[in-house]
Amino acid sequence: MVTKQQIIQAEDTFLSGENFYVQHFLGAHQTKDGYVFRVWAPHAQQVWLVGDFNQWDDSLPLQKRQQSGVWEIETDIPQEGQLYKFKVKQADGRTVLKIDPFAIHFEARPGTAAVLHTVPVKKWRDGLWQGRKKRQKTLNRPLNIYEVHASSWKQHDDGTPYHFSDLKDELIPYVKEMGYTHIQFMPLMEHPLGASWGYQLTGYFALSAYFGTPEEFQDFVEACHLENIGVLVDWVPGHFCVNDDGLAYYDGTPTFEYSEEQRAKNRRWGAINFDLGKPQVQSFLISSALFWIEFFHIDGIRVDAVSNMIYRDMDEGPWEPNHEGGNRNLEGYYFMQKLNAVVKLAHPAVLMIAEESTSETKITGMIEEGALGFDYKWNMGWMNDVLRFYEMDPIFRKDHLSLLSFSFMYRMQENYILPLSHDEVVHGKKSLMNKMWGDRYKQFAQLRNLYTYMMMHPGKKLLFMGSEWGQYLEWKYDHGLEWRDLSDDLNGKMQVFTRTLNQLYKEERALWELDDQESSLAVIDADNLDETTLTFMRQGKTKKDFVLIVLNLTPVERHDFAIGVPYAGTYREILNTEHEQFGGTWIANNADQESEAVPFKQYDHQIKTILPALGALIIKPEKIKLTRKRATPNKQTI
Structure with missing residues (x-):
């Protein structure tokens, strides 16, 4: 039972901007004998409760609480599931039907009336999720x-x-x-x-x-x-x-x-x-x-x-x-x-x-x-x-x-x-x-x-829906996505690629573990303008936990393509965007690459591989020696 003092407190904090649960004060609420309705309309001349329970007439006038400009009425006439609005005689004398700003359910379009709707208290079963969410830092x-x-x-x-x-x-x-x-x-x-x-x-x-x-x-x-x-x-x-x-x-x-x-x-x-x-x-x-x-x-x-x-x-x-x-x-x-x-x-x-x-x-x-x-x-x-x-x-x-x-x-x-x-x-x-x-x-x-x-x-x-398989048509708000696209081989393989990439993102800690730290990224080569490629590295918490990313941004395949690497050892290609399972033409990834002690910009070692036309490679260390002599970094232009 809500007390008079609680109502006054809710009213005061609403006026001061400190009531963060004002829906418990304003709107429609069940009482012992019916419903109480409250609406904020400080300069209205009069407000009525109207609905299909009173043929939308003026038989249920609200009373004004002078301090706050809130109008209220308690009545047993409306029933659960019925429609209602507030009829407001505005400051200039004009009368307008208004929605309840605090209603939790409305009738279907094109109707705009609120529905008296009491949602049962839900017994939530997501405690494990909520506990894990509190413990984990999303960054x-x-x-x-x-x-x-x-x-x-x-x-x-x-x-x-x-x-x-x-x-x-x-x-x-x-x-x-x-x-x-x-x-x-x-x-x-x-x-x-x-x-x-x-x-x-x-x-x-x-x-x-x-x-x-x-x-x-x-x-x-x-x-x-x-x-x-x-x-x-x-x-x-x-x-x-x-x-x-x-x-x-x-x-x-x-x-x-x-x-x-x-x-x-x-x-x-x-x-x-x-x-x-x-x-x-x-x-x-x-x-x-x-x-x-x-x-x-x-x-x-x-x-x-x-x-x-x-x-x-x-x-x-x-x-x-x-x-x-x-x-x-x-x-x-x-x-x-x-x-x-x-x-x-x-x-x-x-x-x-x-x-x-x-x-x-x-x-x-x-x-x-x-x-x-x-x-x-x-x-x-x-x-x-x-x-x-x-x-x-x-x-x-x-x-x-x-x-x-x-x-x-x-x-x-x-x-x-x-x-x-x-x-x-x-x-x-x-x-x-x-x-x-x-x-x-x-x-x-x-x-x-x-x-x-x-x-x-x-x-x-x-990523917006439909983009995961490369929908050809623009999005239409009043139509469903073009799911029939997936009968096309390229669309279907694009969806497979997106799913594979999403899974790789979750598995590779280097892609999110240090997202809020400067050390999470190292640019290997942003200066290769003639070949129009971009090479960079994502770093995890441990030295051996990193991935190399190479983007070929032209339709020209690059052979003996050099990639600077931080450590000597063997490197394995874990994703090639031009693999046939994704819609490309490659039937196998590049073979594992052994590094050479040849300097590449700020690195003392490099590997060489084939870079597909318009393709991207993701490469991981397989067996590396976690020691290196840092060369003097070359200045790069980004």
């Missing part, structure tokens, strides 16, 4: 993310989307077989238009009815954890949907949004920006984040469009500087720090990931040192540079090799995730496979080369 563990749009991964024969009960049966086994460590979903919260991909939200506490029920998603996450797969979810705290029945100008005045129209209006995305400095909005958003973490046991949140929240000049049109004369959105900057501080205090092992495209603000790292406190940042610069390079005719690549090697220079500035995401396979950008230069055979060869480069590069990984 020094493999993190390989499969990005998914839930309603277009697969669809039923009649075109209806899979619910999470379907995805539990099919997506989880597939992700496990493919060797990914985590699934990341594009936004799952309630949104009225599928064409927004979920980034124009209305219900911040509700799984979209388009994907099923809250219970189905809970069961899905639990099933993932039982298979040692983590679940991450996109979340949009910067802006929200403009629809009149949603959060927009809820009581007829700026409520969730900035009071200045210029700052409230998000022209680029046709949305409305949250006022991130308003205490009540901070309570609302942080409560939403914690709700998804705790109610659904998700393992991380990817925060969308961070740049739009921390800078004033990211949108189209005029902007005004802050009181210090700069372009930083101070409200957004401090809100990001507060969000991360609260989440990490409550759940240190939960991953906070920023989608952020600038370099002016430190995104990952300690808040006390001025960073925003995220665990990881999407490396958008890397993604843009790399795709630009692989789309290029190889004849020009020798003059642009730095597009691949430049990221080696700044890799320690942040904790990065390397994303090949949904944004790169829509709007006429073409699929990843179809971006590659040349005929279809060469396109697949280069896609294997690209994925090898990504998986061997320091940082965590993300």
